[in-house]
Amino acid sequence: MLRSVNAIYPNLQYLGLQVWNDLKLSPVCIQCVRWKRKPRWLPVAKSKLFRIPERPKIDESEDIELKRLHDRYRTEMRSVRNYFRQEFKETSANSLAALQGSKDEEEEHLRCMKENEEWNKQVALLREQRLTKIQEARKEIILAKIIAFEEREKEQLEKAEQMVREEKERAKFYITADNIDKAIEDALISPVDHNYAIDLEGHIFQGHKTKPTDVPPDKLEKVQVQGLVS
Amino acid sequence: MPIKYVGRTTSFKGKTLWEIVGNLKNFGVGRIVVRSTFERYPEPSYLKICKVQALANEDPRKVRILAEKVFRGRKYPKIVEVCSTSYKADYRLLPKDEEQAYCKTDSQVVLEKVRILPRTIPFPPLLREMILADRRAKGGDVTKEPEMEMIFGETRDSLSRKAREDEEPNVMFEPGIGTPRSPELYANIQRS
Incomplete structure (x- = not known):
């Protein structure tokens, strides 16, 4: 429309x-x-049921001329189609040209493969050099780490041994079953008083029952203040 | 009672073969039957009945007939069977006294292909230019005119065939629209 x-x-x-x-x-x-007309599956309309179309009148001279032109057209088109078909056959996959083309392609592929292999060899050489360098570096690093580890181990052993030695030194003064009586006696003889008092100036007075007057003024100790006092 | 026809008109004129043959003595063997459609040709076309074979009652309008066939004044070398077209109400029995006059023909020749058509014709103009351009692009010979091989639909009854190798065609395929069959249609048209 x-x-x-x-x-x-x-x-x-x-x-x-x-x-x-x-x-x-x-x-x-x-x-x-x-939809321009009724669907194909519907029957003829009731109003058109008894309508008889008039027989088309075709001019005879026109008819034969059109037939001739049509025949010519069909013949020529058939020949043109045949030409294109032949041409397609020549250029299609099984034709000589296509086979030659595929052969050329194969050769080109082989050439490319060869070149690629050469490149691969060069790259492999470079890679080997690089990898050996990395290996050397890694070896050195690992060696250094091993040495450091061994040194640390040695130090720790030394330290432990030192501690053991010190403990052994100190073991002489340990209180054991043999000398416990003596230690008790010593403790009784010299009692330790941890109590102390502080005056407003911060002087320390040791002992539980020490009076401020008991300590001579030149022997007074002062509290050590750490940090900031606000 | 006059017959009143209802529906579309037809170009057929006459009776079916069985209607003709079934009424004749000995089923009309030896008689001559004419198909009305073929009477438009100047040369005679007819069937001379040799044998009639009735068919089972599947299609009551049909009958199988073996006949000598002459089409456009040319006789077929073999006897022809007519069965699939026998139902068409287009046959006419030739009266015995007309037979000799009707079937008389100067050239009762065998069907021969007399029109020899060309093997090749020039390409259509645009396609020709394309082919030449293609050749030029490929560095080929441009001076040689490209020729298109012709393909003709071959039928049994046609009088024309494609020329063989080294044979001169006697019918030319003119370029353009060719020679008109009805020149009066082109009377007022300027054609170059």
Whole structure:
């Protein structure tokens, strides 16, 4: 169905389009119609049931001329199609040219493979050098680590041995079953008093029952204050 | 009672073969039957009945007939069987007294292909230019005119065939639209 462009023109103008200048629309607009006639499976309409179409009258001279033209056209087109078919056969996969082409391709592929192998060899050489270098570096690092580890072990052993030695030194003064009586006696003889008092100036007075007057002023100790006192 | 035909008209004229043959003595063997459609040709076309074979009652309008066939004044070398077209109401029995006059022909020749058509013709103009351009691009010979090989639909009854190698065609394939059969249609047209 054909519809004049004027019918849609106002809508486009509404959208702010200058149809003729912006879109360059052709003056005829084609609208598709999905069903033009009744579906094929429906019977003849009742009103058309007894209508007999008139036998078309074909002009005889026109008929023979059209037949001749049609025959000519068909013959020529058949020949043209045949030409294209032949040409396609020549250029298609099984033709001589295509076989030659595939052969060339094969040769090209072989050449490419050779070149690729050469490149691979060069790259392999470079890679080997790089890998040996890395290996050397790694070896050195590992060696250094082993040495460091051994040194640390040695140090720790030394330390432990030192501790053992010190403990052995100190073991002489341990209180054991043999000398416990003596230690008790010593403790009884010299009691230790941990109590102390502090005056406002921070002087320490040792002992539980020490009076401020008991300590001579030149022997007074002061509390050591650590950190900030606010 | 006059017959009143209803529906579309047809170009057939006459009776079916069985209608003719079934009424004749000995089923009309030896008689001559003419197909009306073929009477448009100037040369005679007819069937001379040799044998009639009735068929089972599947299609009552059909009958199998073996006949000598002459088409457009040319006799077929073998006897022809007519069965699939026997139901067409297009046959006419030739009266015995007309037989001799009707079947008389100067050239009772065997069907021979007398029109010899060309093997090749020039390409259509645009295709020709394309082929030449293609050749030029490939560095081929441009001076030689490309020729398109012709393919003709070959039928049993046609009088024309393609020329053999080294044979001169006697019918030319003119370029363009060729020679019109009805020149009066082109009377008012300027043709170059």
